[in-house]
Structures are given as structure tokens and as C-alpha cells.
Amino acid sequence: MAIRKKIIAGNWKMNKTSTEAKTLVPEIQEKLGKFDQAEVVICPPFTALQTASEALGTHSDIALGAQNMHQAASGAYTGEISAAMLRDLFCRYVILGHSERRQYFGETDALVNEKAKVALKANLRPIVCVGETLAEREGGKMEEVVVSQTKGSCAGFSEEDWNNVVIAYEPVWAIGTGKTATPAQAQEVHALIRKTLGEIAGKAVADKVRIQYGGSVKADNAKELLNQPDIDGALVGGASLDAASFVAIIKNGSEK
Numbered sequence: 001m002a003i004r005k006k007i008i009a010g011n012w013k014m015n016k017t018s019t020e021a022k023t024l025v026p027e028i029q030e031k032l033g034k035f036d037q038a039e040v041v042i043c044p045p046f047t048a049l050q051t052a053s054e055a056l057g058t059h060s061d062i063a064l065g066a067q068n069m070h071q072a073a074s075g076a077y078t079g080e081i082s083a084a085m086l087r088d089l090f091c092r093y094v095i096l097g098h099s100e101r102r103q104y105f106g107e108t109d110a111l112v113n114e115k116a117k118v119a120l121k122a123n124l125r126p127i128v129c130v131g132e133t134l135a136e137r138e139g140g141k142m143e144e145v146v147v148s149q150t151k152g153s154c155a156g157f158s159e160e161d162w163n164n165v166v167i168a169y170e171p172v173w174a175i176g177t178g179k180t181a182t183p184a185q186a187q188e189v190h191a192l193i194r195k196t197l198g199e200i201a202g203k204a205v206a207d208k209v210r211i212q213y214g215g216s217v218k219a220d221n222a223k224e225l226l227n228q229p230d231i232d233g234a235l236v237g238g239a240s241l242d243a244a245s246f247v248a249i250i251k252n253g254s255e256k
Contacts, residue, residue, distance in 0.1 A: 004210050006038035006226060007166060007233035008250045009065060009127060010240025011095060011214075014045055021048035025055035027243035029062065037254040038233065041065045041093050042240070046081055053089045065093030065127070068101060071115045083122035094119050095235075097129045097153055099172045109152025116153065116165070125164040127212070127235065128153050130193070134173035146189055150196045162201055167193055167211045168235040174215030176237060183224050186213050190230035219248035226253040 016024060021044050032040065043065040044052045053064055070080035086094060096119065097112035116126040130149035132142045150167070157165060169189050171181050181189075190211050198206035213225055214235030225231055234253055240246045 004208060004232045006254055007041065007210050007212060008038050008236065008253055009041035009043060009093065009095075009168075009212065009233070010236050010246050011067060011098070012042070012044045012048075012241060013067070013100070013237060015241055016044060016048055018048045018051040021051045022055060024241075024243060025052050025062075028246060029056070029060065031243050031247040032061070032250060035061050035250070038250060039063065040250055043067050043093070043095055049086070049089045049091065053091075056090075058090070063092045064090055065095060066091050067095050067098070069094050069096070069115060069119065069124075071111070071118045073118075083118055083124055086124060087122055091124060093125045093127055093166075095127045095129065095168070097149075099129060099131055099170055099175060103172075109149055112153040113155050117156070117161075120157070120161050120164060125166065127166045127168050129168045129170055129214070129235070131170040131172050131215075137171070137173060142189070143192060146192060147196050150193055151200060154197070154200060157201065159201070159205060162205045162209055165209060166233075167197070167209060168214050169193055169211060170214035170235060176216070178216055180216040180218075180221055180225075181213070183221075183228050186215075186225055187228035187230055190228065194230050217249060217253075219245055219252050222249045222253035223255050227256065 041063045056062055066086045069083055070077050096115050101107045119126045130146055132145040136145045174180050193211055194206050197209055210232035212233040212235045213231050217234045217236050
């Protein structure tokens with residue numbers, strides 16, 4: 001089995017101004033210190049990306065990511081951001097297909113797949129999000145939804161592409177609600193996703209792709225969640241807006 005380095009990303013969502021980022025990023029860096037047990041990523045809103053990039057510098061242990069991007073290279077798409085714009089700010093990651101994008105902006109698996117391929121060509125690493133709603137879980141459709149989203153969002157990747165893809169499983173019912181999937185529940189779905197990746201791309205690829213858990217991750221549950229065999233990190237929402245809580249999640253989640 002491939003050894004997969006944990007990846008813990010903070011999704012700031014529509015929070016923190018550029019001015020606030022100028023304070024928060026150094027706080028995270030200071031509290032984290034020199035750290036190589038996991039890969040750490042922060043994903044501020046578009047308006048704070050340049051400030052965060054400058055604060056991180058070129059030799060930071062923390063990578064910069066964006067929360068979304070448009071699939072076109074340029075053009076008349078008012079309000080949108082291209083892959084080249086993100087690369088120009090030294091972004092290495094981009095979150096795609098987050099449940100909020102799917103719910104509020106109607107993003108489909110096909111669109112997420114198109115964006116992911118564009119990101120990969122631009123040397124951006126997509127964090128592709130999948131996950132079921134509470135109604136889907138209670139209706140016995142969890143497996144159907146997660147498998148369908150994984151296959152649809154990740155169709156047509158080359159073996160080389162897979163080296164740069166991260167999957168994030170986020171049970172929609174656990175995002176920002178305070179509810180968290182139990183470690184057993186989360187592991188069950190992560191194992192299902194890895195099995196699905198094996199069907200798409202083969203076991204060797206499935207063994208090396210990192211799958212994050214996202215859904216009310218906190219310092220006190222990070223270690224147990226991230227020590228499950230198929231959980232390779234966390235996509236952290238609200239708790240990433242506070243330097244102390246985010247760093248506690250990173251350190252606890254990286255412990256064996």
C-alpha cells in the first residue's frame with residue numbers, strides 16, 4: 001500500500017478580508033512552526049489571495065489554495081477567476097465542487113470534471129469534493145450519490161493527473177452543523193470512494209490518492225478521524241478561521 005502524506009486544508013469560505021488575512025496567516029505560521037508531518041493548505045477568498053500569498057512567501061511550509069475557478073482561460077465571464085490568475089498568485093490547490101457550489105450555484109459533476117481538467121493542465125491540484133445530503137443518507141442513497149459524484153467528477157483523468165488530485169468527502173449534513181460523522185461512518189465512505197477510484201483508475205492509483213474528510217472537524221476529533229485507514233486529511237471550515245484551533249487540528253490530526 002502506498003504511504004499517503006496527510007493533507008489538511010483550511011477553507012475560509014466567504015470570511016476574512018484582505019486586512020484580516022494579513023494578521024491571520026502569520027499567526028498560523030507562528031503557531032505551526034516548522035512542520036512537515038502533514039501538508040498544510042489555506043484557501044482564503046479571492047480578495048485575500050494576494051495578501052495571503054505575500055504573507056506566506058516563497059518558502060513557506062503552508063501551500064496556498066483557492067475556493068473555486070472558472071473553466072475558461074479568459075473572456076467575458078464577469079465576476080469569475082481563471083486558473084492562470086490563480087497560478088499568478090502562486091496558488092497550488094483549488095477546491096472544486098464544494099457542496100455549497102453544488103447547492104447554491106447548481107454546479108454539476110460534469111462541470112466539476114471540466115474545471116478539474118483545466119486546473120490540472122494549469123498545474124493546479126484540484127481538491128474534488130463529493131458527499132451526500134441528510135435526506136440522501138436517510139433515504140439509503142449515500143452509496144449511489146457518492147459513487148456517482150466520484151465517477152462523474154473524476155472521469156477521464158490520466159494516470160499522471162491522479163498524482164495531483166485530492167478527493168474530499170464532505171457529508172453535507174455535517175458541514176457547519178456541529179454534527180460530525182463518526183470515525184466508523186467516515187471510514188466506511190472513504191473506503192467506498194477508494195474502491196470506486198480503483199474501478200475508475202486501478203488499484204495502484206486508488207492506493208495513492210489522498211481522500212480528506214470535511215464536516216465539522218475540530219481539534220478534539222481530528223486524531224481519531226484522521227487515524228482511520230482511508231482518511232488522509234481534513235478539509236476544515238469554520239475552525240480554520242482561528243489560528244489556534246486550525247493548528248491544533250493540524251497537529252492532533254497528524255499524530256499516530
